[in-house]
Amino acid sequence: MALLEVTNLGIAFGGLQAVAQLDMKIEQGHLYGLIGPNGAGKTTVFNMLTGVYKPTEGDIILDGKNVTGKSPEKICRAGVARTFQNIRLFDKLTVLDNVKVGLHNQITYSVLTGIFRLPGFFRKEKAMNEKAMELLRIFDLDKEANLPAASLPYGKQRKLEIARALATNPKLLLLDEPAAGMNPNETAELMETVRFVKDKFKIAILLIEHDMNFVMGICEHITVLDYGRVIASGTGDQVRNNPKVIAAYLGGD
Amino acid sequence: MKNIVTKLKSFPRDTRRDLGNYLIVVAAFLLMQAALGGGLISNSMEGLLVPICAYVVMAISLTLTVGILGELSLGHGGFMSVGAFVGVFFSMATQNSIPSDGMRLFLAFVAGTVAAGVVGLLIGIPVLRLRGDYLAIVTLAFGEIIKNVLNVLYVGVDANGIHVAISDEKALHLAEDGRVIIAGALGISGGRKLATFVIGFVLVLVALFIVQNLVRSRAGRAIMSIRDNRIAAEAMGINVTKYKLMAFSISAALAGAAGVLYGHNYSALQAGKFNYNMSIQVLLFVVLGGMTSLRGAMIAAVVLTVLPEMLRGLEDYRMLIYAIVLIAVMIFNQSPQLIQWRARMAEKLPKFGRKKEKEAK
Amino acid sequence: MDFIKYLITGISLGSVYAIIALGYTMVYGIAKMLNFAHGDVIMVGGYMTFIFMNSLGMPAILAVLGAMVVCTVLGIVIERVAYKPLREASSLAVLITAIGVSYLLQNLALIIWGSTPKSFPSVVSIDPIVLPGGITISGETIVTVVVSALIMIGLTLFINKSKLGHAMQAVAEDKGAAQLMGINVNATISITFAIGSALAAVAGALLCSSYPLLQPTTGAMPGIRAFVAAVFGGIGSIPGAMLGGVLLGIIESLTKAYISTELSDAVVFAMLIVVLLVKPTGLLGKKISEKV
Numbered sequence: 019m020a021l022l023e024v025t026n027l028g029i030a031f032g033g034l035q036a037v038a039q040l041d042m043k044i045e046q047g048h049l050y051g052l053i054g055p056n057g058a059g060k061t062t063v064f065n066m067l068t069g070v071y072k073p074t075e076g077d078i079i080l081d082g083k084n085v086t087g088k089s090p091e092k093i094c095r096a097g098v099a100r101t102f103q104n105i106r107l108f109d110k111l112t113v114l115d116n117v118k119v120g121l122h123n124q125i126t127y128s129v130l131t132g133i134f135r136l137p138g139f140f141r142k143e144k145a146m147n148e149k150a151m152e153l154l155r156i157f158d159l160d161k162e163a164n165l166p167a168a169s170l171p172y173g174k175q176r177k178l179e180i181a182r183a184l185a186t187n188p189k190l191l192l193l194d195e196p197a198a199g200m201n202p203n204e205t206a207e208l209m210e211t212v213r214f215v216k217d218k219f220k221i222a223i224l225l226i227e228h229d230m231n232f233v234m235g236i237c238e239h240i241t242v243l244d245y246g247r248v249i250a251s252g253t254g255d256q257v258r259n260n261p262k263v264i265a266a267y268l269g270g271d
Numbered sequence: 272m273k274n275i276v277t278k279l280k281s282f283p284r285d286t287r288r289d290l291g292n293y294l295i296v297v298a299a300f301l302l303m304q305a306a307l308g309g310g311l312i313s314n315s316m317e318g319l320l321v322p323i324c325a326y327v328v329m330a331i332s333l334t335l336t337v338g339i340l341g342e343l344s345l346g347h348g349g350f351m352s353v354g355a356f357v358g359v360f361f362s363m364a365t366q367n368s369i370p371s372d373g374m375r376l377f378l379a380f381v382a383g384t385v386a387a388g389v390v391g392l393l394i395g396i397p398v399l400r401l402r403g404d405y406l407a408i409v410t411l412a413f414g415e416i417i418k419n420v421l422n423v424l425y426v427g428v429d430a431n432g433i434h435v436a437i438s439d440e441k442a443l444h445l446a447e448d449g450r451v452i453i454a455g456a457l458g459i460s461g462g463r464k465l466a467t468f469v470i471g472f473v474l475v476l477v478a479l480f481i482v483q484n485l486v487r488s489r490a491g492r493a494i495m496s497i498r499d500n501r502i503a504a505e506a507m508g509i510n511v512t513k514y515k516l517m518a519f520s521i522s523a524a525l526a527g528a529a530g531v532l533y534g535h536n537y538s539a540l541q542a543g544k545f546n547y548n549m550s551i552q553v554l555l556f557v558v559l560g561g562m563t564s565l566r567g568a569m570i571a572a573v574v575l576t577v578l579p580e581m582l583r584g585l586e587d588y589r590m591l592i593y594a595i596v597l598i599a600v601m602i603f604n605q606s607p608q609l610i611q612w613r614a615r616m617a618e619k620l621p622k623f624g625r626k627k628e629k630e631a632k
Numbered sequence: 633m634d635f636i637k638y639l640i641t642g643i644s645l646g647s648v649y650a651i652i653a654l655g656y657t658m659v660y661g662i663a664k665m666l667n668f669a670h671g672d673v674i675m676v677g678g679y680m681t682f683i684f685m686n687s688l689g690m691p692a693i694l695a696v697l698g699a700m701v702v703c704t705v706l707g708i709v710i711e712r713v714a715y716k717p718l719r720e721a722s723s724l725a726v727l728i729t730a731i732g733v734s735y736l737l738q739n740l741a742l743i744i745w746g747s748t749p750k751s752f753p754s755v756v757s758i759d760p761i762v763l764p765g766g767i768t769i770s771g772e773t774i775v776t777v778v779v780s781a782l783i784m785i786g787l788t789l790f791i792n793k794s795k796l797g798h799a800m801q802a803v804a805e806d807k808g809a810a811q812l813m814g815i816n817v818n819a820t821i822s823i824t825f826a827i828g829s830a831l832a833a834v835a836g837a838l839l840c841s842s843y844p845l846l847q848p849t850t851g852a853m854p855g856i857r858a859f860v861a862a863v864f865g866g867i868g869s870i871p872g873a874m875l876g877g878v879l880l881g882i883i884e885s886l887t888k889a890y891i892s893t894e895l896s897d898a899v900v901f902a903m904l905i906v907v908l909l910v911k912p913t914g915l916l917g918k919k920i921s922e923k924v
C-alpha cells in the first residue's frame with residue numbers, strides 16, 4: 019500500500035478552480051517532485067495536503083487513514099511535515115527552540131510539570147535538547163543553536179525549516195522550493211542533504227522546485243502541473259520529453 | 272563563593288536572566304524593609320508598597336498576554352476587579368467561620384484567582400479563535416461590562432446562605448442576622464486590611480515563578496511559536512486554541528490574584544477603581560518595559576507608580592503624559608525604519624569608542 | 633405604539649453608528665488597521681461644532697463644515713505622525729499606538745475643555761413630524777437618517793466611479809501591486825483617513841444633537857459600538873457598515889427599552905461574539921484568506 023494516496027483532489031476559490039482531478043501515489047521511502055510553471059497550483063496542493071486549505075473534492079489517504087480536510091495540527095500528528103515557500107520560522111525564538119517546537123508532540127510533559135519543575139521536566143528537556151542538537155548537526159546549524167532564528171542567513175533559515183519539520187517525526191516530508199535563493203554550490207550540498215535525510219529517517223519526500231537540475235537529479239518520480247491539472251507524470255526522462263510539458267514551459271500552445 | 276559564580280556562569284543565558292529577576296525582587300524587598308525599619312519611608316510612600324506589588328503582578332500578568340502570547344487585552348482591570356471582589360467578598364463572608372486571618376486570606380487568594388481565571392477562560396473560548404483586533408475590543412468591552420454589572424450588584428449573607436440581587440438592597444430579602452457585603456455602586460466597605468508588604472512580595476515571587484517557568488517550558492515555547500508564526504505553529508502540530516487559552520487564562524488568573532491583594536489593602540472597594548485607565552496604565556508598564564521583558568515591565572510598574580506620587584503638581588497632566596509616552600515608545604521601538612537606524616547607530620558608536628582607546632594608547 | 637417609537641429611536645441612533653462605521657470600515661479595508669482613535673475624533677468634531685456655534689456664533693451648517701475641516705486635518709496628522717512609521721510593523725504595535733492616540737485625544741480634551749459635560753445645542757432646526765397615532769419623529773431623526781443615506785450613496789459612487797475611488801480599491805486589494813501600477817499609496821491612505829475623519833465630524837454633530845451631553849469620553853463608547861456595527865455588517869463593505877449600524881442601533885434601543893439599560897452594552901458585545909463565531913466575515917463582507 020502506498021504511503022500517500024491522493025484521488026481526484028480539487029479545490030475551487032469562489033468560481034476559480036485552482037486544482038482539479040489530481041491523482042498522486044507516493045510510496046514509502048521515495049523522493050517525488052511536483053513541478054510546473056508559476057501559478058500552476060503547486061503550493062495549493064501542499065496547502066491541501068497539510069490542511070491549510072480544505073479541498074472541495076477528492077480524498078487524501080495517508081497510511082490507510084483518510085485525512086481529507088483535517089486541521090493542519092492533526093495532519094502533522096498523522097505524519098506529514100512541511101516547509102514553506104516564504105520561510106516561516108519562529109523569528110524571536112532561538113534556532114534550538116525552533117527545533118524543540120517541532121519536537122512538541124514527540125517528547126511531552128504537562129504544563130504543571132513545566133511550571134513546578136517536577137522531575138520529569140529536567141529529564142524530558144535534556145532528551146529534547148539532545149534530539150534537537152542531533153538534528154541541527156545534520157544541517158550544520160549546531161554552532162548557531164543559541165542565536166535567534168531571524169538572525170540566520172537565508173540559506174541556513176531554509177535548512178532550519180527542514181530540521182524543524184523533521185523534528186515532528188514525519189512519514190512524509192513536503193519541501194516547498196527548498197533550493198530557492200541558493201547558489202549552485204549550496205544547491206548541490208542541499209541535494210546531498212535531502213538524499214541523506216530520506217535514507218536516514220526512512221521517510222518519503224515530496225518537493226516543489228523550480229531548479230530543474232535539482233528535481234531531475236534526485237526525484238524518482240515527477241508530476242507536472244499546469245493550470246491546476248496534471249499534464250504529465252513519470253520518471254525524469256519521461257517527463258522531460260513529454261510535448262505537453264515542453265509546451266507548458268516554453269509557453270507554446 | 273567562587274564555586275557558585277562558576278556554576279552560575281555555566282547556566283544558559285535565559286536561566287541567568289530569570290534568576291536575576293528573583294534576585295532583583297528580593298533585593299528591592301530587603302532594601303525597602305531596611306528603609307522601613309530605619310524610618311526612611313514617608314507615610315504616603317509606605318501606603319504605596321502593597322499597591323506597587325499589585326501593579327507589578329499586573330505587569331507580569333499582562334506581559335504574558337501581550338509579550339509572550341502576542342495578543343492584546345484591554346480588560347485586565349476587569350480581571351483584577353473580579354479577583355478583588357470575589358476575594359474580599361470571600362474573606363468578609365467567612366469572617367466568623369474562619370477565625371485565622373492568614374488562612375482566610377490564603378483561601379481568598381485561591382477564590383479570587385480561580386474566579387478570574389475561569390472568567391478569562393470563558394471570554395477566551397469564543398474570542399481567541401478570532402483575529403487579534405477583536406480580542407482587544409471584546410476585552411475592553413468586558414472590562415466595561417464587569418464595571419457596569421458590579422455597579423448594580425448587591426450581595427448579602429445570612430444564616431440561609433448568599434443572596435444576590437440586581438439594583439436594590441431590599442431585593443436581597445436578608446434575614447435579621449444578615450448583612451449586605453456588596454452594595455451596588457458603593458461597593459464593599461468595612462473590610463479589614465489583611466494585605467501586607469510581605470504578602471505582596473511573596474505574591475510577586477509566585478507570579479514571577481509561574482510565568483518564567485511557563486515560558487521556559489514546552490508549553491511556553493508553543494505559546495511563543497504561535498506569537499511568532501501561527502501558521503507554522505499549526506504545521507508543527509501545536510494546538511493553537513489550547514495554548515492561547517492557557518496563556519490567556521493564566522494571565523487573567525494572575526490579574527485576579529493582583530486584585531485580591533489590592534482589594535485587601537483598603538477598607539473600601541469600588542468597581543470604578545478598575546476602569547479603562549487602569550487597563551491602559553498596565554499596558555503602559557508592558558510597553559515601556561519592552562513588550563516581552565518581565566524585568567522591564569516590573570521596573571516600569573514601580574517607577575510609574577512612585578513617580579506620580581513625587582510629581583504631585585503634574586497630576587492633571589499625568590494621563591496626557593502617559594498617552595504621549597505610549598505613542599513615542601511604540602514608534603521608537605517598533606518602527607522598522609527606526610530599528611534599522613538604531614542598528615546603524617549602534618554599529619558606529621562602539622567603533623568610535625575603540626578609536627579613542629587606540630589614540631589613548 | 634411604544635415599539636414603533638423605540639424602533640424610530642433605534643434607526644436614528646443606528647444611522648449615526650453607520651456614519652461612524654463607514655470611517656472604521658474604510659480605514660480597516662485600506663490601511664488594514666483598527667483606528668482606535670476614530671471614536672475620539674467624533675468627540676473632537678462635537679466640541680468643534682459646539683465652539684463654532686456657541687462661541688463664534690456661526691450658523692449650524694457652517695459650524696459643522698468647520699468641524700469637518702478641523703477633523704480632516706486631525707485625521708491626516710494622526711495618520712502621518714503616529715501610524716505611518718509603523719506601517720510595516722506588527723499589527724499589535726499599530727493597535728497599541730492607536731490606543732495611545734485615542735487616550736491622548738481624550739486627555740487633551742479633558743485638559744482643554746474640562747470634564748463637566750457641555751449641553752450641546754442641536755444643529756437641526758427642522759420641525760418634528762407628527763404621524764397619525766401620535767408618534768412624533770424629531771427633526772434630528774429626519775436629518776440624521778437623510779444625511780447618512782446621502783453619505784452612503786455619495787461614498788459608494790465615489791469609490792466605484794472616481795479615479796481616486798478606484799485607487800482606494802486597488803490599495804485595499806494589494807498595496808504592493810497598487811504601488812507598481814503607479815498609485816501613490818501614502819496619499820491614498822491619507823485621503824482615506826481624511827474622509828473617515830470628516831465623516832466622524834458629521835457623526836459627532838448629529839450624535840450630540842440627539843444626545844446633547846458633550847464630554848471628553850463622548851466618542852469612546854459610540855466609537856466602539858460603531859466598530860461592532862462595521863464588523864457586524866462585514867468589515868470593508870460600505871453597505872455592510874450601513875446595515876450593521878442601523879441594526880445595531882435598533883437592537884440597542886430595544887434592549888434599553890425592554891431588557892435593561894445597564895446590560896445594553898453586554899448585549900451588543902454578546903452579539904459581536906456570536907456574529908464573529910457564526911459568520912466571521914459579517915453580513916455583507918467577503919472572505920479574506922491569509923496567504924500561505
